[in-house]
Amino acid sequence: MTDHPSTYRADPENVGKIDWDDRASLHLKDDGDGVLDSMKRLRSGTFAELISQVMAMPAEDREKYVIEKAGDREFSAGEIEGLSKRDDFPA
Template sequence: MSDTPSTIETSTTPSRGFGWNDTAELHRCEDGGGLFHNFKTIRRGTVAELIAFVMGLPEEKQDDYAIEKDGDHTFRIGEIRNLYRRADFPGA
């Protein structure tokens, strides 16, 4: 579940921080260029797990991947690197 409040939430409690444990999918960018290339999921896991996976790849390969946080946002390499550098990144 995302830590980002929905637009219909009535709670005034501030969000708890970034959703490192939210579920996500890893996609290869422009994989083959076919009609359904954006739907090919390489692996699933938490946002933190997939960020660590991408950052563990050789630097020249990292730009080939994107992480799609369930129902929320797609992270490209610039955002992935910024999240990896955050002080609250799990395992940092």
């Protein structure tokens, strides 16, 4: 997994590209976030691994989960599905 800043010398890095190897965690959609949020994660891994895990679930179950990516960005089930269909998504 990568663990580097998204900018270098104030120039954005990899504009428009997704870092599939970035750290991420799987959470229940309504787990309350908060100070103890990291303790509520169900799984952790790379962003691509967690997208694959969510997409392996039955469609009706996917809505219950979000993926939190480095930088406190949450991805909903619809966004996860869209990412899984990108041409650059690792197989």
